[in-house]
Amino acid sequence: MTNSITIFDTTLRDGTQGEGISLTAEDKVKIALKLDSLGVHYIEGGNPGSNGKDIEFFRRIRQMNLTSKLTAFGSTRRKNSVCEQDINLKHLTESGAQAATLVGKTWDFHVHTALQTTLEENLAMIQESLAYVRSRGMEALFDAEHFFDGYKANPDYALATLAKAKEAGAEWIVLCDTNGGTLPTEIHEIVSRVVSAIDAPIGIHTHNDCELAVANTLAAVAAGARQVQGTINGYGERCGNANLCSILPNLQLKMGYRAVRDDQLKMLTSVARYVSELANAHLPVNQPYVGNAAFAHKGGIHVSAILKDSKTYEHIPPELVGNKQRVLVSELAGQSNILSKAQEIGLDVNAEQLKSREVIDRIKELEHQGYQFEGADASLELLLRDAYGDTQQVFTVESFKMIVEKTAAGMLSEAIVKINVGGQQVYTVAEGNGPVNALDNALRKALVQFYPDINHIHLTDYKVRVLGGKDATAAKVRVLMESTDFKDTWNTVGVSSNVIEASWEALVDSIRYALLGMVKKNDVESETPRESLGLVNF
């Protein structure tokens, strides 16, 4: 049996069923191009029968000659009707997609309860609908909905639906664990039986409701399935779909299967982060393989070991999936963490054990106040360089004032800034869309005469997190800011009981970091094309 696996990505269809996931037609085009370069074999773009946005997507993408096969999703025809008059099948076959995925019922309970029709009619719906799309010149895939629940309830009928699909000319028969409740052992046993019973290429489509979607997919492949359906970052309804970002490296690096080229696998981390950005969904730091913490080391003992040999605490070299090793600075940090961090940014500190001891205490104190440097490398680097006398002040802040007013006429935001640059006092006022934007504008206005390059620096992300919500003390807020010079990005942090002061602190760090020329290339982040980075100006 071949060891090459066909990858079917449904991020643009099933993935958008996830809570909080919403993509414009433009987002979908961008993501499809990324998926094509990643080398997935099928891209399921959407359900042309359900909304105009997907029709628009197919209209635009089909002109772009992707290597991946463009696929449209739909259901088998309505009960007691004919395909020629089915509006969804009409949209599907007119979408311009090369392949059609038709979902049909295989669980007798669903035929009776959800469809409210007969078992015979359901078989006819499957047979006629697949034959119809084939007759329109499209490749046909059959998504066997609830197959595993159906097989457990009524194996003969479940297999009969697959036989009908095969008979109608389906190129692939995809077994779906729609409710995500099946265990790997059951998946392996049932897929094995289907592979021996049905003479057609078999695919697997799992959901993560038991936190087993990846394991279930691997079990199905081991049992003979040769197509894997999943989404980037596991986006999908309820607990999500099978996560291709974990399945791809597991198949290729651990199990010896082939799906994409090695150089394409190296794009995995950047694709995961790119899609999460367009989906406006935060990528969990602890996401396997591609998360920012997937190869991050916190415990002092672990850090001293990976400094000897990273194999001691890393199951693969992070570069294989385009990720990288990080050393976290935290209250659990031993001296080895802070030293290796300092070395990472090129400080010669071996001679300065005592000094670095002070830095650790300073960092522990700040973390106690609510600072978190794990997500603010630029602020941490400033802290370290300041401690080692490796920096200078660019400017000092004497005062600022911010006024936000809502009147019948609308909103006004105005900021007044008084700073000192090399002994010279600068006093400026500026408006903005909102307070942070107004402060940003006033600060630039004061600095641009000294640093014209400041016009190339912009905020690209801004997050506010309430701290101390867990105890009875007055809450503080932590602001994390991301900035860009349109080549690279850097992150800074500010903490205060006042959200404006915290924002100001992060803003000052960001601009100082850039004006000191500390911005450095970050392979992973820079994969994100600038046009996808909007500017924060509120």
Add this chain to the structure above:
Amino acid sequence: MTNSITIFDTTLRDGTQGEGISLTAEDKVKIALKLDSLGVHYIEGGNPGSNGKDIEFFRRIRQMNLTSKLTAFGSTRRKNSVCEQDINLKHLTESGAQAATLVGKTWDFHVHTALQTTLEENLAMIQESLAYVRSRGMEALFDAEHFFDGYKANPDYALATLAKAKEAGAEWIVLCDTNGGTLPTEIHEIVSRVVSAIDAPIGIHTHNDCELAVANTLAAVAAGARQVQGTINGYGERCGNANLCSILPNLQLKMGYRAVRDDQLKMLTSVARYVSELANAHLPVNQPYVGNAAFAHKGGIHVSAILKDSKTYEHIPPELVGNKQRVLVSELAGQSNILSKAQEIGLDVNAEQLKSREVIDRIKELEHQGYQFEGADASLELLLRDAYGDTQQVFTVESFKMIVEKTAAGMLSEAIVKINVGGQQVYTVAEGNGPVNALDNALRKALVQFYPDINHIHLTDYKVRVLGGKDATAAKVRVLMESTDFKDTWNTVGVSSNVIEASWEALVDSIRYALLGMVKKNDVESETPRESLGLVNF
């Protein structure tokens, strides 16, 4: 072989190695009490040898007579030394814990590279350290670090380390997949061999680097392991530890094993959310079993099916783990979603198809602007009740003004609010720790004379999310606010290009919702004791 499984929770030790996870001694006491009521058999409280915070935790918790066995973590003694002079073992045995978990090397590569000692010395370290803690009257567990990598590299030596642990009197031998790189099939095979080779109770400790920690744990149990080590929400270093919130229901509801009582399993969702709050870590909405979206339904077809029978798209009844079904309102929503949501809040809308059609369009328009009602049920309910004429205005806002000033003297935040209550204009000014707090104070000051109950309403959480960061348009911000009356909580949303205006909008919704008496009991959230909810006042 028995079907009862021993649960070993290491949230308070291995869990705190996760990026961004940090717990005070007070947090740890609260979580330990929760874990005790959940019925876990062992609670690993920390590493008394590594920091004073853990010593403090053990000092306080040991007076509380938990049912769970209190366990302290440490390493085998330093090489070429004796246990009596090992400072970590001293702290461990003086911690007051009933049991000690000692981690030791089983992978020859680690003995040479990380420990930099001989294979023989490592065996002595294991044997003497375990015998030492046993001689101090503690139960001893051996965490066999990197056992699966070690077994694959040198099975004889890996097994020899286990034999030494057994010989020294270890009550449990726990096989650790420390780097998280092992596959379920390998775990099953290797655990089976260990179970037949070593006559001692075997445990399993996995990490999630391949997104397989849960599957690996289940595979080990199937192969004969009878202790499961994991953490709440899978917190832990890099990609996290095995997630007990998924393992417990999988073992009990799907595989027929016994670990905790059914009424304890019903606490799972509230425990998961309680721990995430104290850890200041956002619980992913799509987390299996306990996430807010784990039983949420978005697609119109799915929603109409679950209205007929929830078994159609739910693998278990959510109540078994203390979670509940939700219907999401989103741009993918069909009319059935919005109707069932309206029915959920007790509106009689069957007769008003047309009206609800308008509501759907309104919601789609707002979602297009960046509103997200999936996380703001209170704002959505106000929207629906307003649409059905089921509410009244409590007050109208004429204007507000906000001043934030930073001077040498410090920060000042002042808010001026002009509202109209039943035809009467009220004009107030108030200070605050920050702008949101100042606006909150000024608004209460204006309303308290009409609604004295307003003093019982407080903000408990506040999140800001940048929108439109994915396109080149001016960014907007979305503010999500959580409020409480110290019995229940509700969530509201505001969107604007100005963070102050967005906050104001969410604040006004929150107070209006409460003053209209719409607050209702939410079984899950109310499990979170109020003392753990701080007040947002920045």
